[in-house]
Amino acid sequence: MTFFTCSEDYDLGRKLDPSELDFSVIQDYSIDPGGNTVILINNTPETVPVWDYETGQSNRAIDTVHYAFAGEYTINFSAVTAGGLVDAEPITITVSEDNFNYINHPIWNMLSGGQGNSKKWYLDLNADGVSKYFTGPMYFYGTDNGWLEGGDEGCYGDDCWSWAPDWASNTWIMDAADYGYMEFNLQGGPYVTVDHLTLPDLGVQNGTYNLDLNNYKLLMSNAQMIHNVGYDTCSSNWGNLTIFSITDDAMQLGVIREAIGSCSSEGPAMIVYNFISQEYSDNWVPEETGPEEPTLPGGWEDIISEITTTAIEWKLSESNPLDWATLSGTMMNGWQSPEDYPDWLGTPDPAVYGDFSMTMDSADNSVVFVSPDGTTTEGTYSINSSGIYSFSVPVPTFTLINWASFGPDANNELRILRIDTDENGNVSDMWLGAVDDVNNPSQYTAFHLEPNAGGSSGGGEEEGTEVAYDTSKLVYGDIETNGNLRLEIHNIYGDTNLDPGLNADDMFFNNSVEVTFTLSGITLNEGAVGSYDASIYYADPDWSPNGSGNAVTVNGDGTYTVSYVPGAAVEGCIVFVVDIAGLATDVADLEAVSATIDSIVIY
Incomplete structure (x- = not known):
């Protein structure tokens, strides 16, 4: 069955007469004997079509609609012309048979409960301020984000980012309230009822909906998605929704935040509302937990006491000194480098905070703070079983990044x-x-600190003991054939076992060992990394302790010092090497490289 009206001559710039509209509504019985497939065609030049076909709306010049349910449907066509909107006479079609193949898809079933059923959805925030499934009722994404299981991890363009705030820490997002519900059904048609309890001007809306499964779109006609009053004026179409995720229990629907209304000063973004099904909400049981607290690794007290066997200087990270964390200790942003920090905060600059240090000595629980301006404060500290440090002197306060x-x-x-x-x-x-x-x-405001084993306690440099070493006995090269440049000082499993350069019995110490070495003759291949981590690996005769020290950066010829803090008394030596990761691979001529051990000092 084909309906059409046609006229070829009209003048642009004036409002057309309805008789001049040229469009077609075609029921394709070759696809469905019941006429379930309908093709909509706008042939009117220089116009934008506006189709309303009861189960959805469209602005496409050519579109195909599938009706799953038998019945009469009224198709309204309007055209946006140079002179204004022109409405055509409605066209009524009859679909004589059901064809539930058009709604036989997991997303249809998860959204509505399946053919013949209905399903209610609630915003995942109630009047008590509880989110039962998500961390909050609303997340934020870039305008090119979408269906999270597709694309490049949910990204389909250039503007891709995400922020998933927990509501408890960001109550400004929206008020705790009963926001009403959305009920989708497939009972004689794809119908939706939305009860907007916090938007009384919208009240209860009854409409229809359709799914564009190719583009993961949910299109609602004569009804709007549940949303909060704060964003009510930020979208021109609350029925044009992007499906970010959906399961039987939870659903995420996004709408573009436009620079209009209360958002006129903000840039475009995708605001994503998080919903839970009525069944999930009704059967949800809160976990019985105590106060939310960070979870520290097993044996953390030993880890701290080991590294603080002597005075250790803690410095703020040059890459990511600051973040914010939930009460459970989870970083809320996860910034790893200066480039990751957002414009609203600014970029970390070590020139601002780099002179700060906190030196802690577990031997006497002393602490020395050095502020960025050079002010020194000395006192004591204690730490309880929850990992909370208390101090006898005021902890310095200073600018870290702009206002933070x-x-x-x-x-x-x-x-x-x-x-x-x-x-x-x-x-x-x-x-x-x-x-x-x-x-x-x-x-929490979270501060990222890294240990500097070469730091001092503020009471003067700790005096070490230099161990005699014959550097002519040093063996070096790509000894393990793994691309690392190894300086083998002593190794009972290596070439230095028979002709060692040191007396292993001299290697008795409690706190740390430092090795100063010099490299020369290094020429790097084109495209080489250029900087490499060097660290000590050490093991005493019973392999307790054993491990690697803190890494220092090697970037060519020069003199470097590395250290190892064992965390327990060392009584001898069976393996004592310095490994420079990846350097052997990048050196143009390894035979031209020379290395010397300048000193070995134990503390």
């Missing part, structure tokens, strides 16, 4: 949020947090 500052909480305390160790169990860094009990008690 380093400082303790109101009780002059800092809490360990996270401790990271290397593959050998040596601590590599830790995050300390200060909770804001007044302005935001549900999150």
